[in-house]
Amino acid sequence: MDHFEDGARLLAPLRDVDPDLRSGVDVTRAVKTGRRRRRSRLVVAAVGVVAVLGLSALVAPGLVSGLRENPPATGLADPTLFDMRSFPLQVGTAGGYKPLMYSVMRVKASVSLVRTDGRPGTGEVSMYPRTRFQPDPAAAGFPAAQPPIEGRRVFWMPGEATPTLVMEYGTDRWVQVTIEDDQPDLRNRVYHVAESVAFTSADVQLPFTISPTEAGLPSNLLEIQNTVPLSPPETSVVKLSFEPLGRTPQVTITATPQAPSITTNEVINGHAAAVSPGEIILRDVEGYSFKLHVDTPLEDFGADRLKALAATIDLVPGGWTNAPVR
Template sequence: MNESDVDGAKLLAPLRGTTPDGESAVSVEKAIATGKRRRAVRGALGAAAVAVVTVLAVILVPAALNTNRDEQVRVATAPTEFNVLRQEFTVGSAGGFTPYAYRTGRFAQRIDLKRAGTPDPTEPTAMVTIYPSGPYSSEPDGEPAPAVNDRRAKYVPSAGPRSTRIAWEWADGAWAYAEVPPGPDAQAIAHRVAQSVGRGGTAPARVPFTIGALGEDRVLGVVNSMPASNHGPTAQLLIGRTDPSGASGEMVGIVVGLTTASGQQNTSLDGRPAIESPGRVTMLDGGPGRAATASALISAEPLRLKEIAASVQISGDPANPSTWPVNPVR
């Protein structure tokens, strides 16, 4: 797999393709194609590597002329990685858009938005992506834009033919992007969406189940629905390994979640009823009307899919996120 394909895998947002009956509407081919377009744009930007700097959390600024007091200024600092089990940011409703899904990750946190008052779309109508400091936060080229929450900002080239983007340095050496559909007021709308992004709260990213030991795999992120979603509280766990090239962050290999129990049993795992199909294993004994699924997005050994699906244990009330476990790995 080349870097473009891996980048496409990173752009997958499994939750937005989940329908009430558990069938996925996500197109892997479409997501990978989107990733290739976005990588091409980033390559065209030609952003230089960010220089390593040391930032003090609090510094003292000399007092202005004709004053006798120093003013204490707090400098916003960014981590080099995010916690995959925390939602590090908040996004409000702005510009006619509202958030409906949140995806965590070490090297990006992403929030999908839709037009307010509409059902969850197959593809997000608008999107916010926040990066930590490091290789993914090189300053982009672009035209000056109004400051976002008092931080410098730029209107930057679109990642595709149907979007308008604004980038802002949400903390020293770390950049975020808001992307909205094109239109006469698209830049102003993108700016309003960006203004609605806040840091704080760090809400836990949870799933209503636990899984067994991951071996060489690890948790790469969690996808949670947000209050505006019409799917109710839903969640999926993203599992995979570090990209072998070391250049593109993480590669999502397996998505684990709960779904409605349906379909005809065609196999048994450890004496338990299951359905096995190419790239997907569903355990049918997840409780009343529920099933646990493990789906391969990129590549996964069939035996590994079976092991992960069979290890899923429902924990807490699937309808009440406050009861879900903090750590999904037993």
């Protein structure tokens, strides 16, 4: 199995529903759906990336570049949108779990967790705008508030199959912490993970830019993912959607600092490439390999469009960027 096959397991989107800004999707329901199907994917990820996991007990500014205080999002013109140039929260190692991957979308920011001992057991810390996720602590049957964390209100979500804690942040955000595992005292572990959450931002770090506009393909930036450690990440992912084309095709671009042993069959913008239906791998772009994968039916996107998009990939000279789409 080559590193891209491993990466596909590691970097498969850690949700089953991508909230669309215009869809009115029920994020609370989507969260529940994602949790039911997340466990098997993250177990594989826990095995595949042990070598790149390395945060200390609490995230410190020295571990992440661009770390800064992230005040509550009050008074914003549109509080439903996250700034996709940074991750708005950090999670430490606590309760026997540690961060695996950071992800930011416009309506959700999340950190996936794995056990520190490498055994099966996964979790997620997610932040939502209040306009998209609104637990109602005043509702009948909602458990009483737990001891506050750093002065923030904390509640257990009722009716959940696994312990799920929600924590209020400012007036515009809710944070949700959940763990799926068979370890004892899961509630205590979830609470300790919540205690490790730091509301500081860290810049997204991507070694490349891409230009759908140059390829004649207007797009929306859906999601950015970085593996731990964040500075620099071992693997980076950018996910784009192409609204005007058919049934909204999506393309995932994965960058990894190694060249796989693959057979190439074309040359794209001077780089040897393995081209197959719905997928292109640029084998070696100055030490990086890039995989472009169409996440929706290929007929909605087309091989020529994918090649045109791949031809616009450029490495950032001598550094990183938090704005991958140019």
